[in-house]
Amino acid sequence: xxxxxxxxxIYKLANYSLRAENKEKYYNLYEExxxxxxxxxxxGVSDQLAAEFCGISRATYFRYRRAVLNLQKNIYPPxxxxxxxxxxxxxxxxxxxxLSIRRDNPTYGKNKIAVILKRDxxxxxxxxxxxRILDQLMQRGLIQPSLSAPKHRRKRRFKGHAKAxxxxxxxxxxxxxxxxxxxxxxxxxxxxxxxxxWDPALPNNYRQDYKIML
Numbered sequence: 371x372x373x374x375x376x377x378x379x380i381y382k383l384a385n386y387s388l389r390a391e392n393k394e395k396y397y398n399l400y401e402e403x404x405x406x407x408x409x410x411x412x413x414g415v416s417d418q419l420a421a422e423f424c425g426i427s428r429a430t431y432f433r434y435r436r437a438v439l440n441l442q443k444n445i446y447p448p449x450x451x452x453x454x455x456x457x458x459x460x461x462x463x464x465x466x467x468x469l470s471i472r473r474d475n476p477t478y479g480k481n482k483i484a485v486i487l488k489r490d491x492x493x494x495x496x497x498x499x500x501x502r503i504l505d506q507l508m509q510r511g512l513i514q515p516s517l518s519a520p521k522h523r524r525k526r527r528f529k530g531h532a533k534a535x536x537x538x539x540x541x542x543x544x545x546x547x548x549x550x551x552x553x554x555x556x557x558x559x560x561x562x563x564x565x566x567x568w569d570p571a572l573p574n575n576y577r578q579d580y581k582i583m584l
Contacts, residue, residue, distance in 0.1 A: 385449075389446040390446075393441065393446070396437070396441055396446065396447060397438070397441060400434040400435075400437045400438050400441070401434075401438050403424050403425070403426050403430075403431065403434055404431065404434050404435050404438055406423070406424045407420050407424050407426070407431045410423060410424070460495070460499065460503060464493060464495065464503070465503055465506075465507070467487070467491060467493070468483060468487070468500060468503050468504065468507070469507055469512060469513065471483050471486055471487075472504065472507070472513050473513065476513075476514070476516060476517070477516045477517065478516075479516065480497045480498070480500040480501040480504060481497050483500050483504075484496065484497045484500045487500070517558045517559050541569075541570060541571040542571070543571060544569055544571045544572050545569065545571070546571060547569070547570060547571065548567055548568065548569050549567070549568045549569075549570075550565060550566070550567050550568075551565070551566045551568070552564060552565045552566070
């Protein structure tokens, strides 16, 4: 099972815990200027002079005071992260163009599509950008991975394999000693097994090839 991400409530809980840990920092930021301002106003100091001593404007004082009242109610200041994050700089027309090229040529990758865009459509876009758009189209289910794309294969382990025969042994008749080699090839989802048998007792080191398609 592959876990792409955690539940959204876990991230909300993490953000809430982080704000709770920073509650003292918020108090030091907002409460101290508000306390100084209130003390100066209690002495009859004007707003202009209070702003000069506290280093904040009158509007900032009211904003800080509202933040302090909210902190007492466990309401933390809003995050400064942008609500609308920056989206990709490529429009829908380029995405549809890449989609049409890929559907007409299911085996084309980002390198060849980038060349076609520049040569036939005068659209200059990097190969990495084409790859990101292809990934987005695959996530949306509009295209499928290429059948000729290399697949991740299990690493071969040679421990415990049969040992090579000793060249001191000399076969006396055909069939007494036979070496069989094999290899696997998967072009376009077609699994092919190739076997080769070698009998050193036959004249001219006779070899026989066999191919099995699975």
